[in-house]
Amino acid sequence: MDKDKRSSAPIYEMLEQYKAQGNTSYHVPGHKNGKAYEDAPREAGFLGEIMEYDVTEITGTDDLHHPEGVIREAQELAADCFGAEESFFLVGGSTAGNLALILTVCPEPGMILIVQRNVHKSVIHGLMLAGVRAVFLEPEMDTLSGLAVAPAAETVQAALAAYPEAAGVLVTMPNYYGMGSDLAPLAQACHDSGVPLLVDEAHGAHYGQHPALPAGALMRGADGVVQSTHKMLSALTMGAMLHVQGPRIDRALLRQRLAMVQSSSPSYPLMGSLDLARRLLHSRGPEAFTAGLAAVDVLRRGLAELPRYRLLQPAAPLQHTAGGYATTAGSDTPPLRGAAYTTQDPFKAVLHDGAGVLGGFELQRRLEAKGCVPEMSDARHVVLLFSLGSSAEDAQRLLHALREIDEEERATRGTQWGAADKPYVSTENESAAVSAETSSQIQEHHVIHKQDGQAKLIANANVSTWNIFNRELFSDPVPFSLKPVSSGDMKPKRLADSAGEIAAEMVIPYPPGIPLLYPGEKITESVCLRLMDLANGGAKFQACADSALQHIMVYNKKKGGED
Numbered sequence: 001m002d003k004d005k006r007s008s009a010p011i012y013e014m015l016e017q018y019k020a021q022g023n024t025s026y027h028v029p030g031h032k033n034g035k036a037y038e039d040a041p042r043e044a045g046f047l048g049e050i051m052e053y054d055v056t057e058i059t060g061t062d063d064l065h066h067p068e069g070v071i072r073e074a075q076e077l078a079a080d081c082f083g084a085e086e087s088f089f090l091v092g093g094s095t096a097g098n099l100a101l102i103l104t105v106c107p108e109p110g111m112i113l114i115v116q117r118n119v120h121k122s123v124i125h126g127l128m129l130a131g132v133r134a135v136f137l138e139p140e141m142d143t144l145s146g147l148a149v150a151p152a153a154e155t156v157q158a159a160l161a162a163y164p165e166a167a168g169v170l171v172t173m174p175n176y177y178g179m180g181s182d183l184a185p186l187a188q189a190c191h192d193s194g195v196p197l198l199v200d201e202a203h204g205a206h207y208g209q210h211p212a213l214p215a216g217a218l219m220r221g222a223d224g225v226v227q228s229t230h231k232m233l234s235a236l237t238m239g240a241m242l243h244v245q246g247p248r249i250d251r252a253l254l255r256q257r258l259a260m261v262q263s264s265s266p267s268y269p270l271m272g273s274l275d276l277a278r279r280l281l282h283s284r285g286p287e288a289f290t291a292g293l294a295a296v297d298v299l300r301r302g303l304a305e306l307p308r309y310r311l312l313q314p315a316a317p318l319q320h321t322a323g324g325y326a327t328t329a330g331s332d333t334p335p336l337r338g339a340a341y342t343t344q345d346p347f348k349a350v351l352h353d354g355a356g357v358l359g360g361f362e363l364q365r366r367l368e369a370k371g372c373v374p375e376m377s378d379a380r381h382v383v384l385l386f387s388l389g390s391s392a393e394d395a396q397r398l399l400h401a402l403r404e405i406d407e408e409e410r411a412t413r414g415t416q417w418g419a420a421d422k423p424y425v426s427t428e429n430e431s432a433a434v435s436a437e438t439s440s441q442i443q444e445h446h447v448i449h450k451q452d453g454q455a456k457l458i459a460n461a462n463v464s465t466w467n468i469f470n471r472e473l474f475s476d477p478v479p480f481s482l483k484p485v486s487s488g489d490m491k492p493k494r495l496a497d498s499a500g501e502i503a504a505e506m507v508i509p510y511p512p513g514i515p516l517l518y519p520g521e522k523i524t525e526s527v528c529l530r531l532m533d534l535a536n537g538g539a540k541f542q543a544c545a546d547s548a549l550q551h552i553m554v555y556n557k558k559k560g561g562e563d
Contacts, residue, residue: 001077001080003283005077006077006080006081006279006282006283007279007282007283008077008279009074009272009275009276009278009279010069010070010071010073010074010077010275011062011070011071011074011268011271011272011274011275012272012275012276012279013070014060014061014062014070015053015055015268015269015272018053018055018060018061019052019053027056027058028056028265029051029054029056031051031054033051033052033054034047034049034050034051034052034054037051050269053268053269053272054267054268054269055268056265056268057265061268064089064091064262064266064271065255065258065259065262065264071089071271074089074271074274074275074278075087075088075089077275077278077279077282078241078243078274078278079243080282081278081281081282082208082216082218082227082241082243082278083208083216083218083219083243084218084225084243084244084245085244085245085246086243086244086245086251087241087242087243087244088241088242088243088244088254088255088258089239089240089241089266089271089274090226090239090240090241090242090258090262091238091239091262091263091266091267091270091271092238092240092261092262092263093228093230093237093238093239093240094120094122094200094202094226094227094228094240095120095122095125096240096258096261096262097226097227097240097241097242098120098122098123098126098200098226099122099125099126099129099257099261100242100254100257100258100260100261101126101170101198101224101226101242101249101254101257102123102126102127102129102130102132102170102198103126103129103130103257103260103261104249104250104253104254104257105167105168105196105198105224105249106130106131106132106167106168107130107253108131109130109131109132109481110131110132110133110479111130111131111132111133111167112132112133112134112135112163112165112166112167112477113127113130113132113133113134113135113166113167113168113169113170114134114135114137114156114159114160114163114166114168114169114170114474115127115134115135115136115137115169115170115171116136116137116139116150116151116170116171116172117136117137117138117139117148117151117475118139118148118172118175118514119170119172119200119514119515120172120200120202120514121506121508121514121515121542121543123170123172123200124480124506124515124518127480128480128481128482129482130480131479131480131481131482132480133477133478133479133480134475134477134478134480135159135162135163135166135474135475135476135477135478136474136475136478137151137155137156137159137169137171137473137474138151138155138472138473138474139151139340140152140181140340140341141340142179142340142341143340145177145312145380145381146380147175147177147179147312147381148175148340149175149179149180149181149340149341150171150172150173150175150180150181150183150186150341151171151186153185153186153188153189154473155473155474156169156186156189156190157189158473158474159473159474160189160190160193160195162474163477164193166193166195167195168190168195168196168197168198168223168248169186169189169190169195169196169197169198170198170199170200171183171186171197171198171199171200172199172200172201172202173199173200173201173204173217174201174203174204174207174214174343174345174348175203176203176376176383176514177312177348177350177381177383178203178312178344178345178346178347178348178350178383179312179314179340179341179343179344179345180204180214180341180342180343180344180345181340181341181342181343182220182342182343183197183199183217183220183221183222184220184221187220187221187222187223188221190223191221191248194248195248196223196224196246196248196249197221197222197223197224198222198223198224198225198226199217199222199224199225199226200226201216201217201222201225201226201227202226202227202228202231202240203228203231203232203345203348204216204217204227204232204345205227205228205229205231205232205233205241206232206233206289206347206387206388207345209281209285209286209288209289210286210288210289210293211286212289212293212346213289213345213346214343214345218243218245222245223244223245223246223248223249224242224243224244224249225242225243225244226240226241226242226243227240227241227242227243228240229241229274229277229278230273232345232347232385232387233277233280233281233387233388234273234276234277234280234387234388234389235270235273235274235276235277236269236270236273238267238270239270239271239273239274239277240274241274242254242258280388288388289388291388291390291391291392292347292386292387292388292389292390293346294392295386295390295391295392295394295395296346296347296349296386296390296395298392298395298396298399299349299386299395299398299399302395302396302399303351303399303402306399306402306403306406307354308353308354308355308406309351309352309353309354309402309406310351310352310353310354311349311350311351312344312350312351312352312381313344314341314342314343314344346386347385347386347387347390348383348384348385348386349383349384349385349386350381350382350383350384351363351381351382351384351402352380352381352382355409357409357413358405358409359379359380359537360377360378360379360380360381360382360537361377361378361379361537361538361539362538363377363382363405364376364377364382365538366401366405367382367398367401367402367405370401370404370405371397371401372384372397372398372401378509378534378539379533379534379537379539384398478518478520478521485504485505485519485553485555488556489504489555489556490504490505490553490554490555490556491553491554491556492545492546492551492552492553492554493551493552493553493554494550494551495528495531495532495535495549495550495551495552496528496532498523498528498552498554499523499524499525499527499528500522500523500525501522501523501552501554501555502520502521502522502523502554502555503517503518503519503520503521503522503523503552503553503554503555504519504553504554504555505517505519505543505544505545505552505553506518506519506543506544507531507541507543507544507549507552508541508542508543508544509534509539509540509541509542510540510541510542515543516530516531517531520555523552523554531549531552534549535548535549535550
């Protein structure tokens with residue numbers, strides 16, 4: 001596609017023309033190009049000029065659900081930019097894309113879909129709407145951070161072999177922390193079985209757009225990919241895209257499903273922002289990320305002078321030599337065999353207090369008090385999001401706040417932190433020596449550290465908001481439906497006393513919105529302890545009756561399937 005075409009923004013340009021024409025509106029919306037607020041200057045100032053672009057489906061503006069003009073052209077440009085065969089604008093966020101994909105590949109209730117266990121709540125809602133029987137895949141876990149990533153290719157292959165009737169496989173990549181791995185083996189496993197690989201790439205819309213960024217899911221063979229263009233790129237909130245390629249997804253049915261789950265009156269300013277976000281990438285190319293990556297570099301260099309704070313990153317890759325393996329950071333050699341993740345989004349700065357004094361929730365509160373607002377936190381980590389809109393000044397302000405917090409803690413506690421507290425990254429030989437011991441203990445929230453040259457396990461170092469470990473590669477099929485649980489079939493139970501009960505509600509720490517419990521699942525001792533840790537640490541919960549999670553709804557014994 002020629003450069004002039006890539007530099008166009010059909011929807012935005014149409015909106016500019018519409019505004020310039022000065023037509024009188026005899027159609028919705030009711031604010032009449034913002035005139036309803038002419039006598040309310042304060043409100044008009046808040047809304048600004050946006051209402052002048054807030055049109056509807058009239059002559060010349062096209063129709064999102066049957067595009068023939070500027071919207072069709074804008075979506076074709078998006079497909080070219082992101083490497084898809086066909087792209088669809090989403091005005092309901094990645095949620096709408098996840099719902100539509102599931103409803104497309106599972107058009108009949110009772111179908112089996114193989115799903116990564118730690119998925120966003122929108123995927124669960126899609127399973128409910130489609131009446132799916134979900135086979136949950138156990139994710140790989142990074143033992144150093146205690147965080148779950150995606151399932152291994154071997155896990156996907158085993159599940160497909162056990163359930164050859166499955167309609168497809170759905171995974172999340174990258175996760176909320178920017179952690180990822182190569183999707184190509186998963187795509188190959190799916191295609192060998194004749195089913196599509198669906199990827200919730202909400203946090204990876206920028207992937208593949210710069211050499212310093214990981215490859216995108218489409219580049220690695222995924223069939224359907226959902227991206228939140230508003231998260232890591234520059235669209236308005238709720239702006240997202242769905243990209244498809246290959247013959248394994250029914251495009252006509254997908255269009256119908258998208259019309260079902262999205263508004264019939266989509267926001268034109270929102271679609272215009274998607275158009276402009278794409279144009280920014282298309283016209284500037286990798287250069288669009290120069291300032292943001294420079295800001296990340298400033299942060300990394302600054303953190304090197306603040307040894308208290310640890311930055312999440314994959315273990316250094318290993319290079320095979322005559323004498324064994326040697327670490328070669330920054331090389332193109334394969335990563336540590338068995339590593340749970342091999343790529344880290346440079347724009348996701350995931351920090352924790354190496355001294356173990358400040359938990360993630362507390363560190364977030366301290367940063368917010370200094371005017372630095374993180375994306376999220378868990379009991380150990382704080383996630384700070386940079387993007388193509390970030391600057392070196394942003395990084396400097398964050399470093400200043402972290403330095404002040406460190407100084408305040410030193411004054412209060414009189415503690416010095418040095419290199420001895422640095423999280424331990426093992427070599428392959430050391431990893432093999434301790435793997436049998438750590439594999440079970442990591443389930444209880446342990447993290448490997450190195451002190452005085454010795455590998456040690458530090459208890460309760462981390463409680464992620466989205467780890468569930470059932471110690472099995474995949475589950476039996478779990479039926480989902482829209483049928484609510486009757487109030488007579490459940491009762492509240494103190495969370496501290498809930499181990500062994502059957503959950504009657506979904507429990508979702510937010511962010512990131514990854515369910516830790518589904519209705520019908522047994523509450524194990526480890527899950528109970530994890531939920532208590534999160535509740536005590538200040539995590540916020542959705543979907544459950546008690547948002548503070550002091551109590552949890554469980555099935556009555558006779559209704560929950562147990563005596």
